[in-house]
Amino acid sequence: MLAQSRAQVPSNGHPKFSLEAAGLACVRGRRTLFRDLSFALAPGELVRIAGDNGSGKTSLLRILCGLLAPAAGEVRWNGEPIGELGEAYAAELLYLGHAPALKDDLTAAENLRFARRIAGDDADQQAVREALAELGLPDPDMPVKKLSQGQRRRVALARLALPRPPVLWLLDEPFAALDPGAARRVEALIQAHLGAGGAVAYTTHQPSGLDAGVTRVVALGEGGAPGGGA
Amino acid sequence: MLGVARAVVERDLLLALRRKSDVGIALLFFVIVTSLFPLGVGAEPNLLRAIAPGVIWVAALLASMLSLERLFAGDHADGTLEQMLLGGAPLGVIAAAKVLAHWLVAGLPVVLLSPLIALQYDLAPALYGTLALSLALGTPVLSMVGAIGAALTLGLRGGGMLLSLLVLPLYIPVLIMGAGSVELASSGLSPAGQLLLLAAALVGAAAFAPWAIAAALRISME
Amino acid sequence: MTTAIKWFWYASPQTFFPLAGKIAGWCAPAAAVLAAIGLYIGFFVAPTDAQQGEAYRIIFIHVPAAWMSMFLYVVMAFWAAVGLAFNTRLSGMMASALAPTGALFTFIALWTGALWGKPTWGTYWVWDARLTSELILLFLYFGFMGLKASIEDERRADRAGAVLALVGVVNVPIIYFSVQWWNTLHQGASVSLTRAPSMAATMLAGMLVMALAFWLYSIAAAMVRVRCLILERAR
Numbered sequence: 001m002l003a004q005s006r007a008q009v010p011s012n013g014h015p016k017f018s019l020e021a022a023g024l025a026c027v028r029g030r031r032t033l034f035r036d037l038s039f040a041l042a043p044g045e046l047v048r049i050a051g052d053n054g055s056g057k058t059s060l061l062r063i064l065c066g067l068l069a070p071a072a073g074e075v076r077w078n079g080e081p082i083g084e085l086g087e088a089y090a091a092e093l094l095y096l097g098h099a100p101a102l103k104d105d106l107t108a109a110e111n112l113r114f115a116r117r118i119a120g121d122d123a124d125q126q127a128v129r130e131a132l133a134e135l136g137l138p139d140p141d142m143p144v145k146k147l148s149q150g151q152r153r154r155v156a157l158a159r160l161a162l163p164r165p166p167v168l169w170l171l172d173e174p175f176a177a178l179d180p181g182a183a184r185r186v187e188a189l190i191q192a193h194l195g196a197g198g199a200v201a202y203t204t205h206q207p208s209g210l211d212a213g214v215t216r217v218v219a220l221g222e223g224g225a226p227g228g229g230a
Numbered sequence: 231m232l233g234v235a236r237a238v239v240e241r242d243l244l245l246a247l248r249r250k251s252d253v254g255i256a257l258l259f260f261v262i263v264t265s266l267f268p269l270g271v272g273a274e275p276n277l278l279r280a281i282a283p284g285v286i287w288v289a290a291l292l293a294s295m296l297s298l299e300r301l302f303a304g305d306h307a308d309g310t311l312e313q314m315l316l317g318g319a320p321l322g323v324i325a326a327a328k329v330l331a332h333w334l335v336a337g338l339p340v341v342l343l344s345p346l347i348a349l350q351y352d353l354a355p356a357l358y359g360t361l362a363l364s365l366a367l368g369t370p371v372l373s374m375v376g377a378i379g380a381a382l383t384l385g386l387r388g389g390g391m392l393l394s395l396l397v398l399p400l401y402i403p404v405l406i407m408g409a410g411s412v413e414l415a416s417s418g419l420s421p422a423g424q425l426l427l428l429a430a431a432l433v434g435a436a437a438f439a440p441w442a443i444a445a446a447l448r449i450s451m452e
Numbered sequence: 453m454t455t456a457i458k459w460f461w462y463a464s465p466q467t468f469f470p471l472a473g474k475i476a477g478w479c480a481p482a483a484a485v486l487a488a489i490g491l492y493i494g495f496f497v498a499p500t501d502a503q504q505g506e507a508y509r510i511i512f513i514h515v516p517a518a519w520m521s522m523f524l525y526v527v528m529a530f531w532a533a534v535g536l537a538f539n540t541r542l543s544g545m546m547a548s549a550l551a552p553t554g555a556l557f558t559f560i561a562l563w564t565g566a567l568w569g570k571p572t573w574g575t576y577w578v579w580d581a582r583l584t585s586e587l588i589l590l591f592l593y594f595g596f597m598g599l600k601a602s603i604e605d606e607r608r609a610d611r612a613g614a615v616l617a618l619v620g621v622v623n624v625p626i627i628y629f630s631v632q633w634w635n636t637l638h639q640g641a642s643v644s645l646t647r648a649p650s651m652a653a654t655m656l657a658g659m660l661v662m663a664l665a666f667w668l669y670s671i672a673a674a675m676v677r678v679r680c681l682i683l684e685r686a687r
Contacts (some may be wrong), residue, residue, distance in 0.1 A: 029605070065316060066316075067312065067315060067316070067451065067452070068452050069452065086320070087317070087318060087319065087320060090315075090316045090317065090318070091318055093316070095312075095313075095316055097309055097312055098309070099308055099309025099312075100308070100309065101308060101309035101310045101312065101313050102308060102309075102310070103241070103245060103304075103308065103310060104308070105245055105248040105249060106241075106244065106245070106248075110244070114237055114240075114241045115313060117233065117234065117237035118234055118237050118238060118241075118313060118314060118317045118318065118324075119313070119316070119317055119318050120233070120234055120317065120318015120319065121318065122233070375619075378615070378619055382599060382612045382615060382616060383599070383602075386602045386603060387602070388602055392598055392599065392602055395591065395594060395595045395598055396595040396598075396599060396616060398591070399588050399591040399592050399595065399620075399623075399627070400619065400620070400623050402588055402627055402630070402631075403623070403626045403627055403630035406630040406631065406633070406634045407630060410633070410634060410637055413637065414637075431626075442615060442618075442619055445615055446612065446615050449608055449611045449612050449615065450608065450612065452607075452608060
């Protein structure tokens, strides 16, 4: 029921949506990581959240997801605060965090399928296998505990290759632990998603092939108001 | 929403199937604890018959509590819990689904095994039904209330012991009603009153605990 | 509208700090005075009981302490709920400040109950309904304090404690009634420890005065503790 109400990314035409961060502040422990942070994200836009380790990149991403409440400010989806939207907002986004979010005792294919089902959607066996193949994984029925770090990241990232993904992608260090071939595949997926009218915000502290197409850079720094311009 | 709940239950059952030793260990603990009491108090049949309902219930309680630690910890550690917070159903529904899967794997076997333990204690066979029924009604309540504690203590050091401290006092009414129902039956009185109270507790817990679990999970995951 | 503003004005820890000091400064001596009066009534004025002799006098401490232990748990849960609903830090601090005093009164109730039991029934501990309920309440207090102590992050500690306190407060009546029933089920010949002798007016007056004294003491202690917490957290 929820799947149908999501803003599907049609093959032509761009769905209208907007993500706004307004006056966000984040305090972890006794440190103010950032304050007065505002920016917006529209269809087709790519935002890169940059900063050193510990500067609050992951916290910002989690605030955008709704997993963490900001110390000040709010996040709005299509004008409405995400706190009030609940799962309706969660259905529109795909979040990949630091941890690959995979169960060791399940196979890659099972993990991917469950991840989709728990997000409220589904994917048939064929689509799951194709997505895993796209990320260069040879054996979808291998239990995850037998996979290397890089291979696990690729299983997690395979969610990006499934059909009908959510419009908003929030990716935390998507290129970490990937070899150049896999990194290029992920870049291609992100470019395709942007082309189809989706939006992506990602954190990284290394340069990548996406840098040229970035719409906006949110640079987190010493705890003051960060630079928000492109 | 039901699709998501089904996916969660299926996933947890599949995981339990692939790690049968985890399940077996909890059940074994239940059996071992019940074996300890006769060794501690002596094997005099009248005494054992008298303490049987209480001992079986306490063992069920302890077994439930020990297995609760693992309810959310695994998902928390590998990041799947975060994905559930962003899932396609209200967190309360997902939490209830996890508790259901947990009960099927940890609570139901205790219910089914209870007549065997009752046999060891020479409890009158006529009472097996009441005992099993009281456990069938009570262990889901234990799972649900315990899950609140598990959610609150997620990721804390000293987790297991702290969880016991939080949860055991809340278990006491269920213990009293469950063991009490069997005691009433053994004195020839009707256990219906206490069993109905257990049923009411089950309905109440099913209605309210998922939201407390969801709130606790959100608090712990920030 | 102005009253609403006033409340939230005092919800700020900095503004509340001096107010807390004033309240404590007033309540502490008042508590001492009332306690003196209450104990005087209890130990000198109230008549000797026909059945229990002088030993019964301990109820002037036991019963008000038991009342306070339960009352403070409810107040603690109230502040915890306010903190969860309005996201105010001070409410969480109030709940933390009340817990140790509540636990103290629970402990006093248990000890005085035991001291009452020895001369009256020959044994220090009887699994009496009230004493058992108080024991469980003590565990609930310890659980609350233990949970808060185990969580580093203050915000998470306050909110987790709040959820626990609310779950606890819902369970307190359930625990109380199930323990009552359990006691009747297993009641052999033993008589209830807490059946106080039939109340003479002076006895009731004495207990009420002591209850009031304990209440004022609780307020003073909580205010002092809140001030310490405010200072700690402002660091």
